[in-house]
Amino acid sequence: MSLGFRTFSVLIEAAAVALLSGAADATGNAKRGQEIAEKWCASCHQIAPGAMSFDESRPATFQEIADHPAIDESTLKTFFQAPHHEMPNFSVTDEVRDHLIAYIISLKHR
Numbered sequence: 133m134s135l136g137f138r139t140f141s142v143l144i145e146a147a148a149v150a151l152l153s154g155a156a157d158a159t160g161n162a163k164r165g166q167e168i169a170e171k172w173c174a175s176c177h178q179i180a181p182g183a184m185s186f187d188e189s190r191p192a193t194f195q196e197i198a199d200h201p202a203i204d205e206s207t208l209k210t211f212f213q214a215p216h217h218e219m220p221n222f223s224v225t226d227e228v229r230d231h232l233i234a235y236i237i238s239l240k241h242r
Contacts, residue, residue: 165235168228169194181239191218198239208233
């Protein structure tokens with residue numbers, strides 16, 4: 133499983149910040165998160181359960197993100213709050229963020 137160096141670095145930073153800050157768990161709805169991902173994220177990420185990418189130049193799939201051992205709800209919450217150099221600059225509400233996190237977490241180990 134390869135996330136690409138920059139994506140991996142951002143996720144590790146998010147994990148460290150989440151551990152230090154004690155970020156709260158997400159309370160979103162995975163089904164709603166999937167619908168949002170289909171609309172906003174699928175143009176760059178493969179979002180389907182089980183999707184894997186072997187092309188380092190593409191963004192990590194949601195499955196790869198979910199299955200990474202350092203990823204949990206707190207890590208993803210911190211990730212969504214940080215600037216994303218590889219991603220378009222967009223702002224999401226806490227509710228949308230929590231739905232996306234719930235969907236990603238629902239993919240873990242599928």
